[in-house]
Amino acid sequence: MSKSISQHTDADLFYQMREEKIVAEQAFAELYARHSPRVFAYCRRILGDRDRAQDAFQDTFIKFFQSAQQERIMTNVPAFLLRIARNLCLNAQRTRHQTVQFEDFHASMHDESAEKTELLKLITAAMDLLPDDYRETFVLREYDGLSYQEICEVTNSSMATVKIRLFRAKQKIREILSPYLADLAK
Amino acid sequence: MNNHNTSDLLQAFLDGELEQSHEQPLFNExxxxxxxRNEMRELLAMRSAVQQDIEAFTPPLAATSNIFSTLGFSLPAATSASAVGAGEAFSASSAAATASVASWWGKFWLPSATALIGAGVTFWLLNWGYNSNLNAMASAQSAEIEKIRSEAATQLTNQANSFRSQLQDAQSKVVVQTQKVYVPKIEYRYIDKPVVTDNATIQNENKSVLNTPVEESAPIIAAHDRQPLFAQHYTSGGNSIFTTQNSLHFASPISQDNALVQSHDALTGEILERDFLPQDEQYYQRWSAKFGGVAATITATPTTSLTEPSAAFNDLNLQLMYSTNEEWSFGVRFGREAFPLSYNGTISGRNIERQQYSSVYWGGVVAQFVPTSLSFWGGFQPYFSVFGGRSEIGWLGRTEAGLQYPLSSQFSISAGIDGSGLFYPFQDKSFQTYKSGINTGIIIHF
Structure with a gap:
């Protein structure tokens, strides 16, 4: 990846994906490097199950590239990416809700081999207990680092709704983890 | 500012979304x-833990490979030699894949065997050509993660430093504010050991605190025999201050409008702002019993030449009251009292007229009003009461006004003037008698 590419804005790179293959490939690779961690984090923490998260993550970037081939004005690439990921995750969740079985739930709860800290395990477990919209807002803020306004755009929600969801999600997680956090905060 | 609001402000601040105009109230809080502050530490701990969620921030290499191959791209060239992150991610991915395949293999070993061999060969062919690119991609991702984490850590550190300096600034302002205010006219008493003191005494007792920085002030009222847990500095409307210990309570009401209360924990040196009075704190006793008696009869109508009887327990009464607030009380009262009676009728066809001065038992309900704002002379308080009830011979009504004075938190004395009306029938006629007198009593609060 050339240095000049890495200095381009997200929007520039997005438009470059319409150009000839070598330029498009470089632009896509750069955008992938910039945003793939947060997109995967979103899919992983929203869906819980690693395999489903991986499928949604792959489809997100493929759709993202396909979308770039159409004429459109791009202002916020991360928000756009997360919006695609969100739609795919919602579809995956609908499928899962229709066919969910106890074993799936159990497996998702224990699919945490790579998590290293006890607190992190507790937080992810606590997140699973949140309503979907609360968990999503929490992930978009804490994992993806989106501003409140960006969360509004991604989730098509009002600012007040976003604030309430975020506040309650954090309070709920704090409530669940209160004994552990109290020790940790000392 | 309630808990919900301050938590809301705190979260917005930590998220970088708090308007500047709301920062100072938050820092003060x-x-x-x-x-x-504990909530802030917990939220920061939560955020820090999330930033450590490497597993969530690391897309599997297989997914990266699939995306690029689906789009017909080759993986980008290496920008770093480090492949630690890639190794971790690949191990996690391999472990999950192995478990999944084992389960699947156990159920469908025969068809799977064929598919697995085919998939393995295909996977090897696909990946063999650009293993170095896979590692390079992982390194780039790892560097990106490290960059995000580093930026987050720097941001948190900056926020913490900023908060710390503003916190110190806010604390110093709180102390200065507390030292400046002063005013004298407050009355107070202890719940368990009442003290009603005048203005000069309070000034004297508070002098050491008023002239001493808050952090260094020792618990005041040295004569008090309790071991103080903390001293509290109360300011009201910016122009009054008095200091209490944990056992000190109000006897006279103080306007709570615009009141600011800061409590200073003498053990930890911590300055805490709190509600003016805790909601669950009672600063007056709810129940009281009054033993009273008619000390003297001033007037009586009708007049009679008979003398007042001197029966045992004559002119004595007992009143049991419950205070619904600091000023209003309701309860029951009963006793025995002599009334001059004059009535007439017909007996055996002859008109008769009788006069009696007899003691009758009576009882009823009573309402009492004590306007605490009219307290004067170090504790005297006026009271007004209305009684309605029944005696042995007829209905009885009574009003009373007087003064009561607290001897302690448990005992008060009272003296007042009352006026009574007794309405009674004889044969088919109604008669009434009126009297006024001086009433005294001893009140027990509990």
């Missing part, structure tokens, strides 16, 4: 609320 943080300076005074240990609970809010």
């Amino acid at each position: 943080l300076a005074s609320s240990g609970e809010l």
Whole structure:
């Protein structure tokens, strides 16, 4: 990846994906490097199950590239990416809700081999207990680092709704983890 | 500012979304609320833990490979030699894949065997050509993660430093504010050991605190025999201050409008802001019993030449009251009292007229009003009461006005003037008698 590419804005790179293959490939690779961690984090923490998260993550970037081939004005690439990921995750969740079985739930709860800290395990477990919209807002803020306004755009929600969801999600997680956090905060 | 609002402000601040105009109130609240500071530490701990969620931030290499191959791209060239992150991610991915395949293999070993061999060969062919690119991609991702984490850590450190300096600034302002205010006219008493003191005494008792920085002030009222847990500095409307210990309570009401209360924990040195009075704190006793008697009869109508009887327990009464607030009380009262009676009728066809001065038992309900704002002379308080009830011979009504004075938190004395009307029938006629007198009593609060 050339240095000049890495200095381009997200929007520039997005438009470059319409150009000839070598330029498009470089632009896509750069955008992938910039945003793939947060997109995967979103899919992983929203869906819980690693395999489903991986499928949604792959489809997100493929759709993202396909979308770039159409004429459109791009202002916020991360928000756009997360919006695609969100739609795919919602579809995956609908499928899962229709066919969910106890074993799936159990497996998702224990699919945490790579998590290293006890607190992190507790937080992810606590997140699973949140309503979907609360968990999503929490992930978009804490994992993806989106501003409140960006969360509004991604989730098509009002600012007040976003604030309430975020506040309650954090309070709920704090409530669940209160004994552990109290020790940790000392 | 309630808990919900301050938590809301705190979260917005940590998210970088708080308007500047709301920062100072938040810092003030943080300076005074240990609970809010704990909440901040918990939220920061939560955020820090999330930033460590490497597994969530690391897309599997297989997924990366699939995306690029689906789009017909080759993986980008290496920008770093480090492949530690890639190794971790690949191990996690391999472990999950192995478990999944084992389960699947156990159920469908025969068809799977064929598919697995085919998939393995295909996977090897696909990946063999650009293993170095896979590692390079992982390194780039790892560097990106490290960059995000580093930026987050720097941001948190900056926020913490900024908060710390503003917290210290806010604390110093709180102290200065507390030292400046002063005013004298407050009355107070202890619940268990009442003290009603005048203005000069309070000034004297508070002098050491008023002239001493808050952090260094020792618990005041040295004569008090309790071991103080903390001293509290109360300011009201910016122009009054008095200091209490944990056992000190109000006897006279103080306007709570615009009141600011800061409590100074003498053990930890922490300055805490709190509600003017805790909601669950009672600063007056709810129940009281009054033993009273008619000390003297001033007037009586009708007049009679008979003398007042001197029966045992004559002119004595007992009143049991419950205070619904600091001024209003309701209860029951009963006793025995002599009334001059004059009535007439017909007996055996002859008109007769009788006069009696007899003691009758009576009882009924009573309402009492004590306007605490009219307290004067170090504790005297006027009271007004209305009684309605029944005696042995007829209905009885009574009003009373007087003064009561607290001897202690448990005992008060009272003296007042009452006026009574007794309405009674004889044969088919109604008669009434009126009297006024001086009433005294001893009140027990509990």
